[in-house]
Each structure stands twice: as structure tokens, then as C-alpha cells.
């Protein structure tokens with residue numbers, strides 16, 4: 148049934164409607180527009196079975212009538228319908244609710260429906276209505292009853308209507324997200340629709356300023372306009388919209404500072420998301436007065452100064468994302484012990500210093516903690532083991548010390564599924580043997596990489612966190628299916644041989660073991676990694692032949708074994724023959740058609756013999772260390788550091 152979540156008044160109305168039993172059957176006048184609708188379908192999803200001319204249309208699938216036999220509701224979401232929406236639906240003068248969402252309607256949304264004199268809920272989201280949305284028709288001058296308009300998802304690419312809203316005096320919710328609307332955010336929006344409570348314009352191509360008339364939106368609770376091309380500042384008028392609970396403008400080109408005197412006016416605010424803009428200045432201490440704040444997302448701006456200690460007054464905070472800014476100072480001034488609900492804290496890419504605040508270890512619900520690329524120092528406290536839900540932990544590129552202590556502390560965090568600790572523990576010796584021993588039993592059990600069910604071992608909460616995991620100049624992967632299944636242990640000064648167990652990581656797409664001190668042969672088992680797209684074993688001391696079975700890695704598009712001590716002929720069929728000689732450079736004993744050194748008859752493939760004595764378990768240790776924490780995926784930042792050298 149097509150119902151409205153926003154206004155309780157309408158809910159009551161609908162309830163009344165649905166309770167009313169149809170006493171009379173539908174009239175011919177009602178039946179005709181419906182049959183017209185059916186005729187406009189090129190695929191009817193079986194609708195014709197019940198929509199028969201000789202039956203009461205009030206009994207048809209998806210139709211609800213009132214006591215007078217007039218159609219009040221058309222509920223045909225997800226019916227597999229294709230075709231055009233007939234404007235004659237507007238002939239149904241008692242029609243209140245239309246839900247045609249999640250079908251394949253094409254063409255346009257008839258203005259007769261948008262400007263209907265009866266419809267209060269119109270949901271055509273998730274269709275293919277590509278024709279421009281109609282601007283206000285000159286014939287329409289009086290206020291229209293429409294309360295909820297849902298036109299979201301990948302349809303319209305026209306200019307966003309501006310005048311239309313002037314007659315939408317009753318509009319409560321407008322969801323136009325995830326289209327390709329161009330133009331401006333209409334300044335008439337709240338002037339025309341004083342009851343507007345929800346406005347979702349995110350994922351479009353809107354540009355220009357945020358209109359000052361948002362100050363007139365006294366009922367507005369949810370305002371989302373992220374992922375557009377908006378510029379300018381947050382106008383001070385917007386802080387007059389004191390009903391706002393959800394204010395979200397991420398990924399635009401906004402600038403300016405957060406004014407402490409203004410922000411406190413939004414005392415109902417639960418979500419403030421201004422990430423991915425050009426905001427500067429500090430976070431004002433007055434943020435502590437936003438007692439209802441649950442999400443504070445200001446990542447990827449140019450905000451500086453200290454993380455305000457007043458944040459500890461926002462005791463309902465669930466998520467704090469301040470990554471990639473210029474925050475500095477000693478974080479231990481912030482008392483996290485009041486933030487019992489905190490689930491994610493992301494401070495990556497700032498210049499925060501000091502010892503990481505002990506108070507964080509009381510946030511027992513903490514699931515994701517990212518502190519990478521800051522100036523934190525000191526040891527990892529054993530109290531980190533109190534964080535029983537901790538699933539994602541990145542401490543990379545700081546100045547943490549005492550790797551032995553870190554291992555002991557982290558062993559207690561049983562739920563960690565992603566751990567990044569590289570770029571710390573500089574010049575420390577390898578941990579004691581017993582530390583290694585405690586990891587060895589767990590050798591090669593990387594469940595994520597062995598299974599093709601991406602994400603299955605990830606805490607579902609983590610998937611909701613929206614944490615950008617991977618930062619490269621133009622790449623940002625989210626946790627989930629977009630996660631690259633890569634193992635990057637490059638640049639670690641590892642010694643030892645490549646463990647043959649590597650072949651168990653069958654879902655691996657990228658394997659990088661370059662710039663280590665690995666010796667011995669390339670294990671045959673690498674040929675089991677049938678999905679491998681990139682393999683970099685360069686700059687080691689690998690010996691022996693290139694296994695001929697590597698030819699079978701059909702997806703391999705990057706391959707580098709340069710600067711080793713490999714020998715014999717390069718396999719000439721399959722993928723390997725397609726790589727440049729630079730992939731093989733610096734192996735004087737290799738021969739092949741792409742190299743200066745062509746193979747003579749003497750150079751039969753040598754047998755690679757690895758003596759047991761040569762085998763060291765250090766690499767195995769490094770990998771099993773990851774395994775112990777159930778490391779699903781390791782990325783470029785994952786450098787299990789230089790301390791092994």
C-alpha cells in the first residue's frame with residue numbers, strides 16, 4: 148500500500164481510506180483511464196489477467212477504491228512493467244496515491260499527474276523516465292495537493308524545475324536524488340512549500356549557491372544535497388531552519404568556516420555531513436552544545452586547529468570522521484570516555500600528535516578506528532583489547548613504538564578483520580620467538596581471499612560506516628565488493644622464500660612482494676591464483692626458472708620479475724609472451740625472444756632446488772600475522788613495516 152511516513156495526518160487519512168470497504172463497484176469513467184494505462188504498457192507483468200473489462204476494476208491487482216467505487220490508489224511497484232505512463236490517469240479524480248516505482252517506465256512523467264488536483268503521493272522512483280521534467284504549466288495557478296514526490300534514481304537529466312514548486316504549497320517530501328538534474332537549487336522551494344520536511348537532491352549535477360531562502364524552511368528536517376557541484380558558503384540564513392536534523396552537503400565545492408555562534412542554533416541536528424568540500428577554519432567549541440549529534444563528518448576539507456575538547460559533550464556521537472584535514476595538537480585533550488555510543492573514529496591524514504588518548508579504550512562499541520598518517524607516538528596500550536567490537540584498525544604511518552608490545556596488545560582484539568600498522572616501529576628488532584610461535588598455528592587462513600564471497604567475514608556494521616578505505620590520487624574504494632583483493636607486502640626487507648601456501652589465496656587479484664630480500668624459486672602454487680591480474684616479484688633474489696604454468700593466468704595484465712636472479716627460457720605461449728622486456732630486466736640468466744639474450748639449445752629449463760636450510764619462516768610469519776587477525780584484504784598502505792630487515 149502506498150503510504151507516507153512523514154506526515155501522521157496523512158497516515159490517518161490513508162488508514163481511514165483503507166478501512167472503508169468498497170460498497171459499490173467501479174464506474175465506467177474510472178475503468179477507462181485504467182484500461183488506457185494498461186494499453187500503454189509494452190510489458191504488463193501479468194496485470195492483464197486481473198485487469199479485465201468485464202470485471203469490477205476495484206478488484207483489479209494494485210487498485211484500491213473508496214466507498215463510492217472511485218479509485219484512490221494505484222500500487223504497482225516492482226511489477227516488471229514497461230511502457231509509458233498515460234496522462235489519462237489524471238482522469239481518476241479521486242486518485243490519491245500512485246506508486247509505480249521500480250519498474251521500467253520510459254518516456255516522461257505526465258505533467259497531468261504532477262499537477263493533478265487529487266494526487267498527494269507520487270512515487271515513480273527507479274524507472275527510466277528520461278524526458279525532461281515539466282516546468283510549471285501556465286494553466287496551473289492554484290495550489291496543488293501533492294505532498295510526496297519521489298522521482299529518484301537514474302532518470303531525468305534535464306534542468307531541475309524551479310517555478311514548479313510555487314504551486315506545491317502542500318509538498319512535504321521531495322526526493323529527486325540520484326538523477327542527472329542540472330541547474331540550480333530552486334530558491335522558491337520553501338517559499339512555495341512551507342511545509343517541506345524532507346528534501347533529497349543528492350547525486351545530481353546541480354551547481355551554483357545554496358539559496359538563502361532555506362532560512363524560510365521552518366519545517367525542514369532532512370536536507371541532503373551531497374554529490375553535486377554546489378559552491379559558495381553555507382548561507383547564515385540556513386541556520387534559521389532550526390528543525391533541521393539532517394544537514395548533508397558532502398562532495399560539493401563549498402567553502403567558508405563553521406561559525407560557532409550559528410551552528411548552535413541547529414539544536415536538533417543529529418547528522419552534520421560537510422565532508423569533501425573546501426571548508427577552512429576550526430571546529431568551534433560550541434559544537435558541544437549540539438547534544439543530539441550522532442554523526443559528524445567533516446573529512447576531506449581544510450579544517451585546522453585542535454579537535455575540540457567539547458566534543459565529549461556530544462554524548463550520542465556514533466561516528467566522527469575528520470580525516471584528511473589539517474587538525475593538529477594533542478588529541479589527549481579530548482575525553483572520549485563520555486562517548487559510549489561511538490562506533491567509528493577516523494582521524495587519518497592530519498598532523499595530530501601526542502600519545503593516543505587512553506580514554507578511547509572505554510568506547511566499548513568502537514568498530515572502526517583509523518589514525519593513520521598522523522604524528523602519534525608511544526606504545527599501543529594493552530587496553531586496546533577492551534575494544535571487543537573493533538573490526539577495522541589502521542595505525543599506519545605514525546611513530547608508534549614497541550612492536551612486541553603492539554603484538555601482545557592486538558592479540559586480544561579477536562574481531563579485527565582489517566589491520567594496517569605499517570610505517571611505525573622504525574628500526575626495531577623483530578619480536579621475540581614466542582610471539583612468532585603464537586601466530587604460527589594460524590598460518591595461511593585468510594578467509595576473505597580464499598572465498599569469492601566478498602565481505603562475508605566483514606562485520607556488517609562496518610559496511611554501514613561508509614569509511615573510505617583506500618586513498619590514492621583518484622581512487623576511493625569502499626568496503627564491500629569494491630575492495631580490491633590485493634596482498635601488498637612490498638618494500639619490507641623480508642628475507643626467506645615465498646611460501647607455497649600463497650597458492651591458497653585463490654581470490655587474490657594483485658600480489659606484490661617486490662623490494663624484499665626473498666630468495667629461492669617462484670613457487671608453482673602461484674599458478675593456482677587464477678584471478679591474478681597483477682604480479683610483482685621484482686627486486687628480490689629469486690632464483691630458478693619462471694614456472695611454465697604461469698602462462699595459464701589468463702587475466703594477468705601486469706607482471707614484473709625484474710632484478711632477480713632467474714634463469715632459463717621465458718615461457719613463450721600464453722600471457723607471459725605479451726609483456727615487455729622491462730618485466731624481465733636484470734635477470735642476466737633469463738633468455739627469450741623479447742630479450743637481448745635469445746635461448747640456445749643448452750638452456751633447458753633448470754631444476755630449481757631450494758634447500759630446506761634456506762627456508763626461513765619469516766615471510767610465512769608476516770602473512771600468518773595478517774591471518775591471525777583474519778585480515779581479509781591488505782592494501783597499498785599495508786606495509787608490515789621495515790622492522791623485519
Ligand SMILES: *[C@@H]1O[C@H](CO)[C@@H](O)[C@H](O)[C@H]1NC(C)=O
Nearest residue numbers: 150151224246248270295297
Ligand atoms: C514510494 O514512495 C512512498 C513515499 O515516500 C513510499 O511510502 C513507498 O514506500 C515508496 N515505494 C517503494 C516501493 O519504495
Ligand SMILES: *[C@@H]1O[C@H](CO)[C@@H](O)[C@H](O)[C@H]1NC(C)=O
Nearest residue numbers: 176179180181183235237238
Ligand atoms: C479523460 O477526460 C477527458 C475529459 O476530461 C476525456 O475527453 C477523455 O476521453 C478521458 N479519457 C479517458 C481515457 O478516460
Ligand SMILES: *[C@@H]1O[C@H](CO)[C@@H](O)[C@H](O)[C@H]1NC(C)=O
Nearest residue numbers: 272299300322324325347369
Ligand atoms: C531517496 O530515494 C533514494 C532511493 O533512490 C533512497 O535511497 C533515499 O534514502 C531517499 N532519501 C530519503 C531522504 O529518504
Ligand SMILES: *[C@@H]1O[C@H](CO)[C@@H](O)[C@H](O)[C@H]1NC(C)=O
Nearest residue numbers: 273274299300301324325350
Ligand atoms: C542510483 O540509481 C541506480 C539505478 O537505478 C541504482 O542502481 C543505484 O543504487 C542508485 N544509487 C543510489 C545512491 O540510490
Ligand SMILES: *[C@@H]1O[C@H](CO)[C@@H](O)[C@H](O)[C@H]1NC(C)=O
Nearest residue numbers: 248270272297299320322345
Ligand atoms: C522514495 O522511493 C525510494 C525507493 O523506492 C524509497 O526508498 C523512499 O523511501 C521513497 N520516499 C522518499 C520520501 O524518499
Ligand SMILES: *[C@@H]1O[C@H](CO)[C@@H](O)[C@H](O)[C@H]1NC(C)=O
Nearest residue numbers: 337338359360362363384387
Ligand atoms: C523568508 O525569510 C526572510 C528572512 O530571512 C523573511 O524576510 C521573509 O519574509 C520570509 N519569506 C516568507 C515567504 O516567509
Ligand SMILES: *[C@@H]1O[C@H](CO)[C@@H](O)[C@H](O)[C@H]1NC(C)=O
Nearest residue numbers: 352353354355376377378400
Ligand atoms: C561546477 O560549477 C562551476 C561553477 O561554480 C563550473 O565552472 C563548473 O563547470 C561546474 N562543473 C561541472 C562538472 O558541472
Ligand SMILES: *[C@@H]1O[C@H](CO)[C@@H](O)[C@H](O)[C@H]1NC(C)=O
Nearest residue numbers: 432433434435436457459460
Ligand atoms: C560541556 O559540558 C561541561 C559540563 O557538562 C560544561 O562545563 C561545558 O561548558 C560544556 N561545553 C560546551 C562547549 O558545551
Ligand SMILES: *[C@@H]1O[C@H](CO)[C@@H](O)[C@H](O)[C@H]1NC(C)=O
Nearest residue numbers: 425427428448449450451473
Ligand atoms: C588550507 O588552509 C591553509 C590555512 O589554514 C592555507 O594556507 C592553505 O593554502 C589551504 N590549503 C588549501 C589546499 O586550500
Ligand SMILES: *[C@@H]1O[C@H](CO)[C@@H](O)[C@H](O)[C@H]1NC(C)=O
Nearest residue numbers: 486487488489511512513536
Ligand atoms: C553498544 O552497541 C550495542 C549493540 O549495537 C547496543 O545495544 C548498546 O546500547 C551500545 N552501547 C552504547 C553505550 O551505545
Ligand SMILES: *[C@@H]1O[C@H](CO)[C@@H](O)[C@H](O)[C@H]1NC(C)=O
Nearest residue numbers: 526549550551552553555556
Ligand atoms: C616493549 O613492551 C614489552 C611488554 O610488552 C616490555 O617488556 C618491553 O620492555 C618494551 N620494550 C621497550 C623497548 O620499551
Ligand SMILES: *[C@@H]1O[C@H](CO)[C@@H](O)[C@H](O)[C@H]1NC(C)=O
Nearest residue numbers: 597598599600601653654678
Ligand atoms: C563462487 O564460487 C562458487 C563455487 O566455488 C561458484 O559456484 C560461484 O558462481 C562463485 N560466485 C561468484 C560470484 O563468482
